[in-house]
Amino acid sequence: MDILEIMQALNACHGPSGNEGQVAAAIRTLAAPYVDEITTDALGNLICHKQGTGPRVMFAAHMDSIGFIITHIDEHGYLRFGQVGGLSAHDLPGTPVRFRNGTRGVVAVQGKVEPKDWKLDHLYIDIGAKDQAEAKTMVQVGDTAVFDTTPFVSGRKLFSPYLDDRIACAILLSAMERIKHAGNDLYFVFTVQEEVGLRGARTAAYGIAPDYGIAVDVTDSDDIPDAPHECSSVAGKGAAIKVMDSSVICHPAVVKTLEDLAQARNIPYQRDILRFGGTDAGAIHQSRSGVYTGGISVATRYVHTPMEVADLDDIEACVALTAAFAQAKLEA
Ligand SMILES: [Zn+2]
Numbered sequence: 449m450d451i452l453e454i455m456q457a458l459n460a461c462h463g464p465s466g467n468e469g470q471v472a473a474a475i476r477t478l479a480a481p482y483v484d485e486i487t488t489d490a491l492g493n494l495i496c497h498k499q500g501t502g503p504r505v506m507f508a509a510h511m512d513s514i515g516f517i518i519t520h521i522d523e524h525g526y527l528r529f530g531q532v533g534g535l536s537a538h539d540l541p542g543t544p545v546r547f548r549n550g551t552r553g554v555v556a557v558q559g560k561v562e563p564k565d566w567k568l569d570h571l572y573i574d575i576g577a578k579d580q581a582e583a584k585t586m587v588q589v590g591d592t593a594v595f596d597t598t599p600f601v602s603g604r605k606l607f608s609p610y611l612d613d614r615i616a617c618a619i620l621l622s623a624m625e626r627i628k629h630a631g632n633d634l635y636f637v638f639t640v641q642e643e644v645g646l647r648g649a650r651t652a653a654y655g656i657a658p659d660y661g662i663a664v665d666v667t668d669s670d671d672i673p674d675a676p677h678e679c680s681s682v683a684g685k686g687a688a689i690k691v692m693d694s695s696v697i698c699h700p701a702v703v704k705t706l707e708d709l710a711q712a713r714n715i716p717y718q719r720d721i722l723r724f725g726g727t728d729a730g731a732i733h734q735s736r737s738g739v740y741t742g743g744i745s746v747a748t749r750y751v752h753t754p755m756e757v758a759d760l761d762d763i764e765a766c767v768a769l770t771a772a773f774a775q776a777k778l779e780a
Pocket of ligand 1: 666
């Protein structure tokens with residue numbers, strides 16, 4: 449499977465937190481040849497099971513994206529919105545957006561507010577409606593919108609909206625394709641509602657009761673100009689093996705297993721520490737009486753903006769490391 453093609457297919461879907469159905473349908477089709485059984489739970493998590501007799505391993509990649517939810521339509525047909533997940537006002541003006549029904553628009557900022565003072569309350573979405581009545585035929589209060597930007601490759605970098613976390617969905621799909629012998633009992637879980645508090649991973653982990661958990665996600669990249677060094681990973685330096693973020697301290701045995709596998713297979717890797725943020729690992733490791741949990745991350749620039757940037761060779765390293773862990777001899 450080609451990573452860019454998967455990203456294009458998944459980003460054509462509407463999938464803000466709580467509305468992941470289109471993404472799940474697309475992934476179900478792509479995953480079907482590689483697993484024994486695919487189920488969906490009450491929250492909408494897509495659970496792809498490849499049977500094995502060894503320890504139960506749960507990989508998680510979240511399908512949901514951040515987005516906008518319409519709260520008010522004014523007399524001129526402009527839309528005010530709340531955030532689904534974390535949006536920053538400074539990243540948004542000028543960004544094209546798309547609703548589930550295909551309605552398109554752009555985020556704009558109301559007049560006379562200094563850029564340094566921009567808050568989400570100063571922004572609105574213009575969908576080209578001539579007035580409130582016309583706007584209400586196009587969009588309703590409670591509808592959601594997502595970034596409508598287009599993925600491309602330049603150099604060895606992939607530019608795309610929603611690398612967080614569709615790139616991890618693509619990594620799990622590509623890893624599944626490579627698994628030859630499934631000694632471990634493998635669950636590839638495409639989770640919902642990560643961006644609003646790791647909600648899908650919590651119920652999925654409870655239902656599956658894994659022995660091991662690996663969350664695959666993006667992590668910030670410390671290589672932008674004037675990088676604040678709040679994180680350790682850098683785009684282009686290999687698969688980022690999570691040690692800690694604000695949601696999890698990864699189990700040292702899982703960190704070591706991932707590092708040993710990377711060394712043995714010549715997979716480039718780096719240790720990932722993030723002084724903020726979290727991933728599905730935060731929910732998985734606290735499930736039931738605890739789960740041996742780690743994380744594999746893609747160092748990504750501009751996380752949660754309309755265009756995120758990651759390195760294609762890092763993505764390949766993450767696929768290789770995910771497939772290696774899936775096939776590793778693990779203690780029950
Ligand atoms: Zn994420």
